[in-house]
Amino acid sequence: MADAILDPEPIVRALQAAFARDASREGLLRLAASRIRAVGSPYTGVYMYMLGNDGILELEAFDGRPTEHTRIPVGQGICGQAVAEMRDINVPDVSAADGYLACSIETKSELVVLIRRHDEILGQIDIDSDTPNGFDAREETAVRAVADALAALL
Numbered sequence: 001m002a003d004a005i006l007d008p009e010p011i012v013r014a015l016q017a018a019f020a021r022d023a024s025r026e027g028l029l030r031l032a033a034s035r036i037r038a039v040g041s042p043y044t045g046v047y048m049y050m051l052g053n054d055g056i057l058e059l060e061a062f063d064g065r066p067t068e069h070t071r072i073p074v075g076q077g078i079c080g081q082a083v084a085e086m087r088d089i090n091v092p093d094v095s096a097a098d099g100y101l102a103c104s105i106e107t108k109s110e111l112v113v114l115i116r117r118h119d120e121i122l123g124q125i126d127i128d129s130d131t132p133n134g135f136d137a138r139e140e141t142a143v144r145a146v147a148d149a150l151a152a153l154l
């Protein structure tokens with residue numbers, strides 16, 4: 001495990017303030033991604049995928065290394081599995097994960113937290129880490145607080 005525990009409160013406040021200033025949906029997603037990544041290790045890359053009616057997760061904002069996976073069908077990759085199974089997924093070792101779609105050879109672990117409004121899945125926060133086993137339950141809880149704030153504002 002790396003050092004950081006994400007404090008969601010200032011990020012949630014920043015999102016609410018941006019919303020009050022009429023920030024766009026993309027602006028809110030970009031703000032969340034950059035504020036999470038600014039925490040540093042284990043948050044190497046933060047990708048905001050939003051679910052379309054066509055069953056495709058579309059990359060709408062990110063902070064970190066660019067990825068070729070800008071459109072991911074539900075069921076594919078860790079991202080698509082999280083939607084298909086309607087659950088957050090924490091992968092401590094991506095090399096051992098079935099169906100994993102690599103964005104960078106440096107990535108060692110990954111955390112996907114769904115953005116949900118009641119029963120509806122709006123999208124997800126997908127986080128790559130260069131640290132093996134980068135995320136524990138405390139980090140998951142913190143990222144979920146940001147996802148819940150986004151669900152209320154998007």
Ligand code: SME
Nearest residue numbers: 067077078079100101103
């Ligand atoms: N690793 C993800 C793909 C997204 S990129 O890593 C940003 C997956 O397996 O779905």
